[in-house]
Amino acid sequence: MTKKRMTFLKELLPFIGLGGRLRLEWISSAEAQKFVKVVTEFTEQIRNLGPNPLAKTYGDSLDSLDLAPAPSEATGSGCGCGCSKAAAGA
Amino acid sequence: MKDKVRDWLETGKVDLFLGYKQVDGHPLPHAFSKENLAELGELIVSPARYALEKLATEILAIKPALKIGILGRDCNQRAVNVLTVHQQISPGQIQILEVNCCPSPLRKHAACSTLQPQTYGAVKLELGVDNNMSVAQMDQFDQESLYSRWMYEFQKCLKCYGCRDICPVCFCKECSLENNDLVATGGLPPEVPLFHLIRAVHMAGRCVDCGLCEEACPVDIPLRLLYRKVNGIVKDLFGYETGGSHEQPPFSLLGESTPPEAEPHSKAV
Numbered sequence: 001m002t003k004k005r006m007t008f009l010k011e012l013l014p015f016i017g018l019g020g021r022l023r024l025e026w027i028s029s030a031e032a033q034k035f036v037k038v039v040t041e042f043t044e045q046i047r048n049l050g051p052n053p054l055a056k057t058y059g060d061s062l063d064s065l066d067l068a069p070a071p072s073e074a075t076g077s078g079c080g081c082g083c084s085k086a087a088a089g090a
Numbered sequence: 091m092k093d094k095v096r097d098w099l100e101t102g103k104v105d106l107f108l109g110y111k112q113v114d115g116h117p118l119p120h121a122f123s124k125e126n127l128a129e130l131g132e133l134i135v136s137p138a139r140y141a142l143e144k145l146a147t148e149i150l151a152i153k154p155a156l157k158i159g160i161l162g163r164d165c166n167q168r169a170v171n172v173l174t175v176h177q178q179i180s181p182g183q184i185q186i187l188e189v190n191c192c193p194s195p196l197r198k199h200a201a202c203s204t205l206q207p208q209t210y211g212a213v214k215l216e217l218g219v220d221n222n223m224s225v226a227q228m229d230q231f232d233q234e235s236l237y238s239r240w241m242y243e244f245q246k247c248l249k250c251y252g253c254r255d256i257c258p259v260c261f262c263k264e265c266s267l268e269n270n271d272l273v274a275t276g277g278l279p280p281e282v283p284l285f286h287l288i289r290a291v292h293m294a295g296r297c298v299d300c301g302l303c304e305e306a307c308p309v310d311i312p313l314r315l316l317y318r319k320v321n322g323i324v325k326d327l328f329g330y331e332t333g334g335s336h337e338q339p340p341f342s343l344l345g346e347s348t349p350p351e352a353e354p355h356s357k358a359v
């Protein structure tokens with residue numbers, strides 16, 4: 001079920017411009033090396049994609065459309081609205 | 091048409107018939123019954139559409155013994171299929187009297203004026219998503235452009251829940267869109283794109299492409315296009331034809347594929 005859902009989501013997210021930020025792996029507690037490899041690879045992959053656009057508030061998302069002055073560099077450490085949500089994959 | 095409805099009611103093929111009646115110039119859903127056959131003169135067929143099968147399902151939840159006829163198009167038939175697959179109604183509880191149909195990738199013929207392509211303003215075309223676009227046309231945009239275009243659309247949302255309320259296949263007793271653990275409820279603006287993504291994911295294996303949500307949306311968000319993508323994926327990945335199939339959809343079943351002989355399942359999967 002998880003596999004089906006994740007495969008589905010992997011196809012859906014690129015449609016709204018959030019592709020490449022989702023990955024599913026089965027790693028047992030005995031597979032430390034695989035864990036390191038996967039996490040390193042994935043970290044590299046999302047670092048190359050840059051900060052998650054979701055990290056900005058939706059108000060700011062309009063800035064990327066050049067409607068208003070550009071916001072200060074997004075840090076990718078939260079959504080910026082004062083809530084405690086951490087930015088996924090930033 | 092009227093004779094047929096009269097015949098259905100008189101012979102007891104159906105106990106109630108849901109159609110439309112003109113009230114003060116508006117075609118409104120109306121239930122015709124054997125007791126009020128004279129009213130049948132006011133039954134009208136027009137391009138106006140409503141999810142009559144949704145009303146019928148709600149009536150059947152209270153009075154399961156009834157047999158209900160509805161005036162319907164192909165989208166209504168697809169919705170009835172989905173409602174049956176998801177065990178909201180039993181086969182035969184709803185009978186459809188078919189009228190002319192609308193264009194949809196699921197059925198190409200005929201015309202339903204409510205779904206004619208519309209023209210949109212320059213700002214929406216430049217920054218947002220043209221509701222007339224196809225999934226293939228959307229794929230021409232790069233990721234950054236897709237993201238800002240969809241966010242332009244989503245951030246207009248008023249969270250009126252119109253899309254959910256009109257949807258013939260939104261039948262859950264507890265709606266995820268009202269679950270505070272999943273998406274902020276109560277206040278405005280809604281959490282985007284989460285709100286719309288939750289709905290999109292839940293339409294996998296369900297949305298019958300009737301387009302009522304998009305028609306209902308006061309801010310013209312191209313919802314139908316989003317759900318077309320969703321069920322395009324379901325078809326590509328699992329070979330499941332939403333609305334046409336009488337088998338369980340892939341996300342209702344455990345395991346990698348959908349076995350032809352589906353076991354009854356719990357709805358909470």
Ligand code: SF4
Binds near residue numbers: 259304
């Ligand atoms: S097009 Fe919209 S209203 Fe119709 S079934 Fe799909 S989600 Fe529901």
Ligand code: SF4
Binds near residue numbers: 246249254306
């Ligand atoms: S109908 Fe449109 S504005 Fe209303 S909740 Fe749905 S997407 Fe938002």
